[in-house]
Amino acid sequence: MKTDRRTFLQSLAVLMTGVYCPRLILAKPNHPDVDYILIAKQAPINLMPNGKATALTYNGNIPAPVIQAKQGQRIRIKLINHLESLSTSIHWHGLRIPNAMDGVPFISHPPIKPGQSFIYDFIPPDAGTFWYHPHINSLPQMARGMVGLIIVEEKLPLTFAADIPLSLKKWRLKADGEFKKQQFIPRKAARHGTQGNWQTVNGNAQPTINIPVGGAIRLRFANLDNSVYYNIHVAHEQVKMLALDGMPLLPSREQSEYQLGAGMRLDLGFIAPSKPGIEIPVLNKSAMGDEVLLTLKTSQQRQPFPKRLPDMLANPVQHPDLASAETKLFTFDWDAAVSPVSEKEAEMPIFWSINQRSLTEMTMGNLGEPLAKLTLGKSYIFVLKNTSQYHHPIHLHGYSFTVLESDKRKIIPYIADTVMLGKNEQIKVAFVADNPGKWMFHCHVIDHMETGLMGYIEVS
DSSP states (O other), rough: OOOHHHHHHHHHHHTTSSSOOOOBBBBOOOOSSOOOOEEEEEEEESSSTTOEEEEEEEEEEESSBEEETTSSSEEEEEEOOOOSOOOOOOOOETTTOOOGGOOOOOTTTTBBBBEEEEEEEEOSSSEEEEEEEESSSSHHHTTTTTOOOEEOOOOOOOOOOOEEEEEEEEEOOOOOSOOOOSSOOOHHHHTHHHHHOOEETTTBOEEEEEETTEEEEEEEEEESSSSEOOOOOOOSOOOOEEEEETTTEEEEESSSEEEEEOOOEEEEEEEESSSSEEEEEEEEOOOOEEEEEEEHEEEOOSSOOOSOOOOOOOOOOOOTTTOOOOEEEEEEETTTSOOOSOOOOSSSOOOOETTTBOOOOOOOOOOOSSSSEOTOEEEEEEEEEEESSOOOEEEEEEEEEEEEEEEEEEEOEEESEEEEEEOEEEEEEEEOOOOOEEEEEEEEHHHHHHTTTEEEEEEE
16 A cells, blocks of 8 residues: 555654553554455453453454555455454444445355455545444454554645544453453443443553644544443643544534544644643543543654644535435334343343334344435435433444534534434434445444344445
């Protein structure tokens, strides 16, 4: 892949100078037939100090290797499955790519069984912060480590003094550092979702990351958790929201706090203080109290860095024609009486539905009818209605949509691929159905998805 990786490597070099190494690894594109190789395999990982966990990984690492792509340039990624008993796949979350490369077994391609491989070959049309994860056996694989970032560099590179990817994940661990046996608790799946007890950023608890004094900083937050949502707050003045879900906000918005649901991404920018040794806490704010996720610390650098935030560039997303758009209603229901609660992961209950229909498992004969059939090239407004008291980050594969309005809060329209649907909230989103195929449409709280809150739409 012909791409200049110098800027990104410089950013990682700045990142690695922190008090605690964030353990981010840039995947190496040095293979003759493909740009990257990802090997799904079991590996021992230390998440807690002096505690070893038996993780499911890409290339034996947590966090998984960061893949760098270039907007408008072809990339080929080979996935090899060395897991002992689980089929797998890779979904490229947020990337508007052909359906055959979307990584959903029985829709995009067959499951990748142990010992098999598959080459994902696509051209990313959008620059931004995206991520990847399995879309079969999702709950155990994602809970135990199979999540990673893919950063798509702008066609015309933007210059930041530091461009820092930040993977957020909370793990369910025992006191000895090993994963708890139950990564899924049904009674919690019927509520907020099963949550962890050990918070990390880039695989470390509360790391300190050095940033250059006086330079323009981009923080790429990615919520890779199965269920947790974060209220991100950077304790620094004049923090700007640069992008949501990889889509630039034009113009950028001065806002230092934002709710980030599972699967969502947030790019923040600011100018670092001009003195070395200044610490900037990054917090998860909640009613239970503020939690320090990481600390940024200014460090003197020899080379000069830009002292202004660069102007973000729009991605080539079609704008829907709202006047002619057809409206579709999707009601996300809570129905915990549908099946009994079992504490065994193997006995998957049904707690959730979309338009009174539940899909819990993808198999060749278990897709059913689409939630909606859309006409290629036509504009649509989706009305998303949450009838429950729990949050749902609703994600549509293959598309980015414009979030228009809410009946509970003021929204300045923006483009995203996942939207947080709050308690009893109704939100309208709109898009042009310009990508043909069958596309998954689901809640990204994985417990909710696995217990009914998913389906698909068909564009033809």
